[in-house]
Each structure stands twice: as C-alpha cells, then as structure tokens.
Amino acid sequence: MADDDIAAKNPQRSGTNRRRFLMASVSSAAAPAFVRAATADAAAQRNSSGARLPADFTLTINGRDYQLAVDPRTSLLDLLREHLALTGSKKGCDHGQCGACTVLLDGRRVLSCLTLAVAAQGRAVTTIEGLAKAGALHPMQQAFIDHDAFQCGYCTPGQIMSAIACVNEGHAETDADIRESMSGNLCRCAAYPNIVAAVRQAKPVMKTASRD
Amino acid sequence: MRPFVYERVGDWAAATQAAGRLGSAPASYLAGGTTLVDLMRLEVMRPERVIDINALHDSRYGRIEFGQNGLRLGALVRMADAADHPGVQRHCPVIAQALQLAASAQIRNMASLGGNVLQRTRCTYFRDVSYAACNKRNPGSGCAALAGVNRMHAVLGGSDHCIATYAGDFAQALIALGASVDLISADGARTIPFAKLHRQPGDTPDQETTLRPGELIVSFTVPAAPWTRRSLYLKVRDRQSYEFALASAAVALDLDDGAVREARIALGGVSTVPWRAAEAEAALRGKTINDQTAMAAADAAFAGAQGRGHNDFKIELGKRTLRRALRQAAALEI
C-alpha cells in the first residue's frame, strides 16, 4: 500500500524504493518481529547478526500509514529522505544543533535527526510535504512567502514546522517570545526578522482556520 | 553508529529486567534520545542494546504532581512540559526557568527530565573519539583539555584528570532546592539525595554518577520549603539563546524582613558537576543582600576555583553572575 502511494507520487523513484522495500521485507520475514522485545527472548538476540536485522514497524506520515523494515540505526530523518523520498526535511548537522530537520511528532516539534525511526513507531509524523492541503498553502507557508522569510531556503522547511508549533504551543505572544521560541532553528542567510514577521502574520490566520 | 538491538518495554519491571538480562553487554535506556542518539552517532556511546522506555510516559512517571511533600516530577516528563507547567512556574520558578533557558524548543519537547540530568559533557575532546587523550572516554589516556582549548571548561570540581563541564541547567535547580531522586533497578527501589547522584571526576572521570548498573531514574521530589517561591535561574552566555552556559546561578532565598533566613545556591557552567555553593549560602545567613554581602558570598563560592587558561575568566564571571542573581532574587516581588 505504502509502496503504491510512493510510486504514484514519485514515479521516477518507485523502482528503487520497491526494490529496497522488498529486500527489507524478505529479511524481516526470516526473523520476524524482534522489535517487540519486551516479550522476546532478549538473550537469544544478543549477537552481532541479531543487531543487524531490520526492524519492522508502522509509522503514520502525513496521514498515511507506512509499513517499514529498516536498519534500527536509521534516523527518522534518513528514513524520510533516503527511504521515502520525502526530502523536504533537511540534514544540516545530524546532531540536533540546527533545527533544519524539524518535523511534528504527534503534533509536537521534534528533531528528526535525533529520533530513531523505530522509536517513532505507532506515532504520527507531519513533514513540510504534509502541510499544503489540495494545493492550498498553510497560512505559515504563505506568510513565509509574503515576508521573504528565507533566502537559500534550506532551513525553511524546518523553520516552518517549528513556527507552526511555536504558534500552537502559545509561544508566539510577543516578538520576543517568537524570537526565543524560534532560536532552535538556525538560518545562516539570517532571515530572522522576516521569520518573526511571518509568524506574526500567520498566527491569527491559523487561529481563524482552526476555529472554522 | 554501531549496530544495536532495539527493545521497547511496557513497564518499569520489564525495563530493569531487560537491563538485568544483559550481563556485561553495554545497554542504554532511550528516552528523548537527545544525548544518546547524538553520542551514538559520534561513537562515544556504543550500546549493544537500546531499551526504549518511552512507552512508560503514560504512567505516573510521566506526570507532575504537587503533594504535601512538595513537587514530584516524573522522570519521563518532557522538559518543555515542566517548563510550561503553571504550578512549577508559580511554586518553583527556578526549575521552570532553568528548563526554559536550556537547549531549544524542539529539544525541550523531546528530552526527558531523567535524561536531562544525565546529559554528558560537551567537552570537544570527549565528544570527538579521534582525540586519543580523554580519561572520561578511555580511562588512563590523559586529558587533552587541561592544556587545550578550554574556554568552556570547569573551574570548580575539576582534577588533573578531567575538567569537563557539567552542561545542564535543570540539575542546578534541583540541587539548590535539595531535591531527592527516586531510582529503580532489578534489585529494588531506593531514594537518594540529588546531590549524591553526580560524582566529581577525581581520578575516575569515567564514573559520572552513583547509579548502579541497570538502575533507572523514575522521579524527582522537590521538598516544599519557604525559599522555593523566591527563586530564579540566571544564565550568562555569548548568544541570547540556544547555548550552554558560560556561567549560571540557581538561587532560592527565604528572607525575614530583608535578612536571609536561608539561601540556596547552585552554580552551572563553571563546574564538573551540578555545584551546590554551600560556602556562599553560609556567608549570607542572617545578612541583608547588598553589593558587599553578595560579593562576599560570590568570593566564598569561588574560593577553591582553578582556571586552566582560556577559562580563567569564568572565575570572575561566575562571581558576577552569582552577585547579579542574588540581587535579582532579593528584589523579587512575591
């Protein structure tokens, strides 16, 4: 199912993904469900080959369920980018220092680079690709355009995800609040004042939208 | 990153049993992952088994409770939730502020309180495994920071084996307020003073805490006390936000008509462990806080400080940070 969805959205990648997914599911079929280890015999798994088996789990991304089988070391960010062709989330440091990989996990902003994909199982992920509905931009996306809240655009998906959460958390009451609350998202082009203006613009629009 | 077995547990007993089954194989508990995944990617931490305890968040270990004994913070409460909690903000502002001034909104959403107090040092020579000398990573290998780039390193609590700074903020608030920490392991539960949790490096910098193998933090208890409301956390840094402290001070005061009945003081950014400044507290007892008494307390707090070059300024900065925090705390309207 997930395979088909990806294929529909990204025809040029479908072959690759399908192949990797198939390879992964063969392996996982050979060693089923070691991930549910609270009930598994842990001692039996404690060898290097056991650690190299893929973890299989499900994840909801942008409202769609994905059945996955990946190396347990795979970060949520690498899962999105390298396995699911959702490359909107960016890698800027891979150590939780820049915010470019920010996504929403059950509605809260988190760093996908420091999140093991397997540890996000059963939870709902929202990425930049999941914001626009039927081609209509999210108010925060529109506000970023209106206020030129980026230059190179690389940190932008992370900024937008963070900004939406900033409003939803109630941390956008004053400009100083916004600045502080958005400080986990570095922008080397330094569009910061425009980002603050964008959050200011989007906040009442988001409130209206959520009331409707 | 080294390969590992990922295991997800549904209750504390399963968690500690899982750890107990491991024998000598290194295992780590995974909560927010902001330290663990970071350091696993650097290969500073190489657990063979990762035990995910996040499913326990829905238990009381994910809750904040006020009771007769004071404030109880579950270890799986996320930093952001404690920082934004109105009760914490009202009754223990130093806790809320220490959390709010730490890291970024994203990290505060992820990181658990239990994990936060166990965060590892930011010392470059520790974090980069290509440096041969690090007694914390590799006991007996030496300390590259002693004569290295050590602007961010500790001036209190160091040794000739390690001067790595304890990087956190929340722990300063806990130690100042005399919190205790509840632990659980396959051998049972115990409670220790938070001040006994961290170990100064001495000649064993690799041993950072008094936790027993497989032991887990389940909650913190902050006793009700007359000084918790008049409290604050002051953090001095190069940037306005998203930076570890150059120097910080957690201060809580109980004043009697302006005179200090009890002062609780902890220092951050300047020490190898969360640092309770008992000498400064004693110096203030019975005194009114003014420039002179604050300066005397600050001098007492840093009497044993030792700079290592780039970080010499932290002695003066730490004193000034404490002076400023004391003046601000004394002036609070509560």
Place this chain on the structure above:
Amino acid sequence: MANAAAPTPKANMGPAAPRIDARLKVTGQAHYPSDTPVGNPAFAVLVTSAIARGRIERLDLDGARAVPGVLDILTHENTGDLNDVKFGHGSGTSIEDLGPEIQQAGQIIAVVVADTFEAATEAASGVKPAYSEQTPSATFGSQGVTQEDATKVSPQHKHLPQAGDAEAALAGAPVVIDVEYETPTQHHNPMELFTTTCAWTGDRLTVYEPSQFVYGLKNGVAHRLGIDPDKVRVVSSYVGGAFGSKGTMTPRTAMIALAARRLNRPVKLVATRAQGFTIATYRAETRHHIRLGAARDGKLVGYSHEGFEVSSRPDAYVVAGVEDSAQIYAFGAVATKVNIVHADRNTPGYMRSPPVVPYIYALESAMDEMAQKLGMDPIEFRRVNDTMTSPIGNRPYSSRSLMTCYDQAAAAFGWKDRNPQPGSTRDGDWLVGYGCATAVYPTHTGPAAARVRLKPNGEARVQIAAHEIGNGAYTVIGQMAAERLGIDLASVTVEIGDSRLPPAPVAGGSNTTASSCSAVLKTCDLIRARLFHAAVTANDGPLAGRSADDLTLRDVQIAANDGTGESFADVFKRMGVAIIEEYAEFVPNGLKPQAIADLYAGKLAMVGGSHGEKVMYAMGAELVEVRVHALTREIRVPRIVGAFAAGRLMNTRTVHSQLMGGMIWGISSALHEATEIDPRYARYVNDNLADYMIPVNADVDQVQVILVSEVDHDVNPAGVKGLGELANVGTAAAIANAIHHATGIRIRKLPIRLEKLLQA
C-alpha cells in the same frame, strides 16, 4: 501594515516581486542536490585524518570490510589515476590526494561505500590508519610557519596600492595612530552540508553537487578524471547557502565520481558538519598593522596598512584587501603590504566579502580611533575625507554615494543624540554605545551567455547557468527578461544551475545579477530587434514603416509610443515562426573576446572594483547600538541601521533580504564567530553548530535597511552593482566602535566576547 521585507521602490529600483521559487521553497519541493532522486544509490562516507602533518604508514581496512553491506573503499592506493589540479585554477586546494602524505588535519584519507548510509558510517569508523606524525604548525606564531611577500607568490596581486611617500607623510602628520588588529578563522557553515552525488550513464557523468560555479566544477572534475569535459554535467538547481564555500572544486567530487565508476552505480555522499570544516575552504585568520596620519582639521595625509594572512603549506591563497581599502578615502599618501603565512592547514578560500571583511574591519576601526583622537564625530571625520577620486592613480569613481548613505542612516538612527563621551550612556543595568562604519564592496562583472526563447503567447524561457544561492537569481533573471520582452514575470520560466545551459560566472564577487542580467538583456534585445524588424518591414501591419527606435515591447505586444500595437502572435505569424530563440554572449568592457570561450572551459576573468580607468564600488553606512551588561558583560545588539547604494536594484525584496542578512553576518563576525584551533594538533575544536557560534533568532532585534537611489552607467549594461557581499563589511568595526563608546574599552581582536570586557 507595511511589509518591511518588500520596500517600496525608489528611483532606479525594480519592484519587490516575490521570489519565483518561493512556493517550491516553502513546500519542500525545491530540490537541493542531495534531494535529487537517483536510482539505487550506494552511500559514501569519508574518513579524514586525525593528524595535520605526517604520513600514513599503514591503513587497516579489515574492520571496515567486515561490515555487511560494504562495497568498496577508496584510499591513496587505488586513486592514483586521478590527475592533479593546480591550486587557483578552479580548484580550492592542491591538497587533493588521499595520502599517504598528510598536509592538513581532516584531509580525506578514505572513502567507504556501502549499500546503506548506516553501514557506510559504521565501516568508516573501522578504517584504522597508523601514522608517522610530525609536529604541525597551526597558525601565526607557531613554530615552523613560513612567511612570504604576497606580491611574490600571488599572480593576482603582483602590485599592491602605493601612492606618494607614506613614511614621510606619517612622520610629518600632526596626529598619528599606530594600531594592530586581529581577525579569526571563520567557516562559512552554510546550512546545507557538503554533498556530492555522482551517476554514470556509459561514459557520461552527472554530478549533483551544490555549486556556485557549475562550469568550473564540470571542467575541473573532467580534468581530474581525465575525460572530455563535454561528458560531464553538473546540476545544482538550488544551493542551500554557499557564501563562497561552494565556489571552487574541492577534492571530494572526483573521489565520488571515481567510486561511482568503480561500482557502476550512483554514489551519494553527505559529508558531516565536522568534515565540512576541513574538506572545504574557510576564511583565514588575519593580522593588521595600520598607521594613519591626519591634520588637526581631520584631513588624512597618510595611510600605511600591512596585512598578514594564514594559508596552507602548499598554496598561497591571498585576499589582499588593501586593494580596496586603499581606494575609499582621500588618504593622501598610501603604503600597503601583504604577507602570507604558511601553516599546516587546509587551504583557505573565498568567504563572503573575502578581501574587505578583514581589511575594512581594521581600517574602519582605525578610522574610529583617529576620529576619537581628533575629537571629531566619526561620521564627520569620514565626510572630511570623502572623495570622488581614488587616491591610487587619481582615478574617478564611476559613482559614489557614501555620505548620502551616512546622512540617511544617521537620520533614521537618531545619531545626533549620541553623547560623544565613551561610557556616558546607561539604561538601567546596561551600558549603551553607538558606533558606525563604512561598508564597501568592489563591483565585479564577468562574461556570461544566455539563451532566451519566446513564444507567441508571451511565454518565455531563459537559460543561463547562473546559481541560486539565496541571492534571488531565478527571480532577478526572470525580471530582466520580463522587462525587456514586455511580458509578466509569471510568464517567464528560468532555468539555471546546470552546466548544459550557457555559462555564467561563479556566483562570487557579487557579480551574478550584473553579469547574468547583462547577458539576458543582450539576448532579449536580439529578440526585440527581430520583432521590431518584422513589424516595421511588414507590407501591411499596423507598425509598418515605423522606425524601430520608436518601438518597445509591452503587454505581449510590439508597441509604439502613440499607443499603436501589434500582438506577438500576429508578428510571429507573419514571420512564419513558432518560436523565437536567441543566444548571446556578453563580454564586459575591459575583457578580451576570448573571455567567453575561457568561461566555457571553466576559466573566469572579471572586471571592476579597483582596476580600470574608473573605480567601481557599492557603498553603505552602518550605525549600530550595542548594550553591554554593566556587571556580567553580555554584549547585545538591539538595533542596527544600514543605508546602501549599489546602482540599479533589480528587486527591492531580494535586495532587502541580502542586506539585512549581511548586517546580521556582521553582528556574527563581531561577536560570535570564530573557529578555535588547538595549536598542539593544528585541529579545529569547535567544528559543529553547537560550539561554532552564529546568531540565533533571539540575537537579532531591529535591523533597518535603507535603500539609497543611485545611477551608474559605467559599471555594466544592467547598471547593477553587486551587493550580496556589501552589508557584512564594516559591521564588525561599527560594533567594536560602539562597544568602545559604551564601555571605553577598545578591543582590537575579533570576535569580541564578554571575557574581554570583564577586566574593567
């Protein structure tokens, strides 16, 4: 409410058109090179040297090879076929081998390729080198560094500015200052990591890599691999920040291309943030010795500036910013010298405003010190020494609006309320200081070629291998075509960032808008000429018999002044063509016609700045307010006002963003940024974004940009002076000057951290 991001255009300014790539960027659909899907990629991870100087004696690969999924490991033993590239020919360094000689810390010594990123990463840590190590020389003052006169080793800097007898002028000057300044190592740290993806189809190679110069990279990689450049394509549709770091070829590209060829499979590399500190370039640390002499009325009579710059052991990277600093005031006599200090380091390179950031910081700090010594207001001191003629050869400025910038910035800032006495202003616990400095950047224009296609319905496509690095290249190139073709911006499709397109210069030296827009303008004018010719030579059209000089293109019509018009569709029909496509090559005055063929071969020459019969500079004035905590000495910049003049401004929105971001870069340079070096190992210790400080949102409060109208017909046909590198020049001096004003303490070494102010 007014939108500060979209200033209302004044004279000689284009509209604040939203970026045409904005929607892609806010939806995550703008594909940066590492986002580009390739079929079944293998993943590469670099192994870099932990020592700075020595030799790999042994490389144990057993542990790495044992990791399941590992496909190949490149080392010095199997990469000998890669050709050498000389430094300075499009290559950022000559340290390009994987060993066995180690010439810098963080030199690439192995490339591990595996089926997954996770396996490659694990295996990379299993590569175990054994070195014979020599003590490295890290920087100024380290044992073992060597020093050279830049004029002897840098072909671009054989002659540095001199005028009159500076020694005599200084000796006779009534007021003299003699001061030294230092600037640190800085790394660009664009948010995008250094990535390379290579895919072969037969003998043809496609490289997806963020690049500021796709033609340079294409030719450079072809040379390293020993293949025909026409078989190499470089694609770089979006660059996630560059700031100079992606302007020259670095060693990784050919290695990844080779790995992909060996495996016959696409290979993808995303280097780590820490590796980015050593596998690319950086801004070298500098030192400056400045002497200024002035009469009591403030007129300068002499300026002496000796600079010292760090470079790598084998390469002489030189910025020599005295070329520019010597032009900007009526100095009287001038003496300049630049020295290169070779250390065991990676080779430095272009970083936003390479020559002027360190040299103008030093000069503008010295100007403040001199103003103070003279008892003059620092803006008035600059007014006294303002000039329309360079002191070097008495050549005129093509245009210069410096004092207009100062006057507009000062009015907006409230400079007149400044109490000149240092340490005189306080707001509660905070000491307040005001400071100012001049921003200056040489105007560069290079050769470029463009292809433009127009359809009868008014849709156009522009093709030029320019680069979108956040500069708004897509947008301003589209604007130029829309304007010349009389169509809406929305009707223009812009294709850039691909070496299959006609070449444009490196996105460096702030030349992109000037060069690319000049080429697009020229190409569009060929289309205009064809349309005009068809319209006026028609037997029966509405414009038949008119003079082409009276015509323009407007609203998808060929239009005459009197309102008569003929639609594109009708003219195309008469011409019997479905589309009109033109290609043109633009070579700026002062370059040989050969310049465009050289550009195709990846070799670039540019004109402007301090060279030529007229000197060409964009200028600005920056005024800042700093606050220093009276006790703990944190330094904050709540307010900064900059006014800038740079000829024609194509788009006030993109310009505003670049200037605003530039000033914040200046704040960063003054207070935050420095790469710390452990001199024992010649290694960078803060090679990550938690320890390498750049400003966060909370560090930036009020940043006001004032756009000053200026017309310049000399610089290039587009009338454009580049400004992407203007606003971060001088800011650090303005802040240092303001800190002095706030505290009375003069700090002459960047960055200014609070410990430097704790002594008082």
